[in-house]
Amino acid sequence: MISDLQRERLAHRRSRSRRSTLIALVSTVVFAAVAWFTVTSSPGWPRVRRSFFDLETARRSLPAVLDGLWLNVRVLVVCEVLILVLALGIAALRTLRGPVWFPVRVLATGYVDLFRGLPLIICLYLVGFGLPGLRLTGLPRDPVVLGSIALVLVYSAYVAEVFRAGIESVHPSQLAAARSLGLDHGRTMRIVVLPQAVRRVLPALLNDFVALQKDCGLISVLGAVDAVRAAQIASASSYNFTPHVVAGLLFVLLAVPSARLADLVSRRAARRWGAA
């Protein structure tokens, strides 16, 4: 039951959207073709293809690289959990008010400043080679454990700041409402502030975890046989860089579901908050 006028408008909108889709499609195809042609017609392309994109080498190195990737995934999961807990603790400490908590705040702030500023690779060297160098009994010597410690130290500092931003974005009136009901600071945080804060910063959190996913490959510098290290070993025996490309592709594939999950979560959060 719509007027002819509206029917004509809808037809116009449809034809316009068809046209935009067509333009997008054509321009994408043209761009891809130009890029492909530029690369494949370059003078060095045959050599590059042999040493980076050799299918036979890729096939042979895949099992070892996949094995290594499984180690990366396990490191990732354990680190993520530890980082969440540690970061949340640091963020909570940083938001404490009052002179009594001054030393705690200073410590937490110092931690964040130190580990956000320290390049990850240097932190890996210090923890991975420095800690065992102390020759203390009871300290871990496994490069996987040491690498994970370094990752947790650095990433906790970043994630703590994300949490803090979320906590501070919750309007003070929410605190007032919670305190007026008789909730103490801890309960106010846990029941009222954090659930709102976490929802708000979920996209940023997931973003940090996608970054962590690939930085897990850096534990290879300590000698842990992960995907990157396995690729290095395969390259050394075949004089071909293709295994590195294989490892790189696998990391990308690993990141895609996380990225889509991040999109999905932020869309759902936006919908829920939009309705409120």
Next chain:
Amino acid sequence: MSGPVLSVRGLVKSYGADRVLDGVDLDVHEHEVVVLIGASGSGKSTLLRCVDLLEEVDDGQVLLDGQDVSDPRVDADVARRAMGVVFQQFNLFPHLSVLDNVTLASRVVHGVPRERAEREALALLERVGVGDKARAHPDRLSGGQQQRVAIARALAHEPRLLLLDEITSALDPELVGEVLTLVRELAAQGRTILMATHEMGFAKQVADRVCFLDRGRLVESGPPEQVLGEPEHERTRQFLRRIVAAGRLV
């Protein structure tokens, strides 16, 4: 200028299965003040949002000085320049000073040099009674002052038509008066105004015409003393009885 400034023809707007506007016809002539009344959810705000092209209409037309601005071929950004809107929640930009809020459209959209835009804006702020707050940020102002700044912002580019969407609903009772006084002045200056309001007493004083909306339909329209005094339709009478019972009609 012979025809109406604004002409709404058979306007339909749905949100999902909910038909918020169900074929509304309405004309607003030059220098006329038309007041929309009705219960919340009757479609007053949606009608104003459709007129300002903030919502895509599902059927019908919005004609501005005879031009169909609801046509998808019309540039909505250009059409909106002929209108000024004041929102219920003020919607001032919190990161800009009062002066920058008012001069923003003049400078960015209409290309007025900053110096001239600020001179005009200061005069305008003086007229709405917040000249001394020009350099402050909106959060330093009271609700009534913020709303007067929002009115100044809407007036800054000399709109043909002023749309006011329940502009006193978010204000403390003692601040309502200052904003309504300002609207009364604007009406006396011959501005063309379409406004939604719950202030029946004010509607009675300032309106040339009152329109009663109910469930997305324009039920009754006429001079205020008729629609508010001797309404023809049962629905209008029911609505007014509830308003009187709530003590909002003086």
